[in-house]
Amino acid sequence: xxxVIQSPRHEVTEMGQExxxxxxxxxxxxxxxxxxxxxxxxxxxxxxxxxxxxxxxSGMPExxxxxxxxxxxxxTLKIQPSEPRDSAVYFCASSLGGExxxxxxxGSGTQLSVL
Amino acid sequence: xxxxxxxxIHITVSEGASLELRCNYSYGATPYLFWYVQSPxxxxxxxxxxxxxxxxxxxxxxxxxxxxxxxSSFNLRKPSVHWSDAAEYFCAVVPRDDKIxxxxxxxxxxxx
Numbered sequence: 001x002x003x004v005i006q007s008p009r010h011e012v013t014e015m016g017q018e019x020x021x022x023x024x025x026x027x028x029x030x031x032x033x034x035x036x037x038x039x040x041x042x043x044x045x046x047x048x049x050x051x052x053x054x055x056x057x058s059g060m061p062e063x064x065x066x067x068x069x070x071x072x073x074x075x076t077l078k079i080q081p082s083e084p085r086d087s088a089v090y091f092c093a094s095s096l097g098g099e100x101x102x103x104x105x106x107g108s109g110t111q112l113s114v115l
Numbered sequence: 116x117x118x119x120x121x122x123x124i125h126i127t128v129s130e131g132a133s134l135e136l137r138c139n140y141s142y143g144a145t146p147y148l149f150w151y152v153q154s155p156x157x158x159x160x161x162x163x164x165x166x167x168x169x170x171x172x173x174x175x176x177x178x179x180x181x182x183x184x185x186x187s188s189f190n191l192r193k194p195s196v197h198w199s200d201a202a203e204y205f206c207a208v209v210p211r212d213d214k215i216x217x218x219x220x221x222x223x224x225x226x227x
Contacts (some may be wrong), residue, residue, distance in 0.1 A: 037215050043151065043159055057208070104153060106217055
């Protein structure tokens with residue numbers, strides 16, 4: 001299995017531009033999570049989906065952030081317009097949902113720099 | 116290569132017993148260190164973190180962790196576990212100016 005695949009690995013953009021981050025979860029996993037990593041706050045959950053449906057988006061910082069999961073094998077996180085304070089590493093993770101605890105599998109992250 | 120090792124995939128303890136979850140890292144300098152918990156149906160929650168200073172770190176839910184430079188370890192402890200502590204626990208390190216690296220996780224089971 002290729003694991004969770006994120007693209008791009010690095011993104012450098014100018015303030016005000018739209019940024020789209022992409023994620024392909026592990027095949028068969030039905031839960032997908034978007035996290036943002038900053039040094040001071042560590043890992044923050046932005047949103048998670050179960051069976052392609054957003055379950056909890058309380059971590060999405062502002063209306064500038066939106067996430068979609070049009071099918072079980074693809075999700076996007078969009079920032080429009082981007083701001084310098086959005087610079088961080090964004091991780092996607094997936095798990096096999098069900099009763100009990102589901103082990104998370106993380107992608108390698110997207111390093112976003114907004115200038 | 117930088118890595119994080121959680122040697123125990125599963126741990127089972129009785130309610131009320133003490134707990135220690137092991138974490139070792141491989142990195143040239145001291146990275147930033149974190150413990151996260153993933154409870155059923157939820158994302159990750161930060162338990163505690165170590166950047167510098169006092170090597171014994173207090174976290175939420177009664178957890179603590181001790182950084183031992185000589186052993187490259189950052190073990191998580193709790194003196195008395197509760198049934199609600201059953202979850203998956205992830206150790207993570209952030210090498211300076213680099214991305215977070217997660218261990219593979221330890222699943223904690225609690226016996227009544």
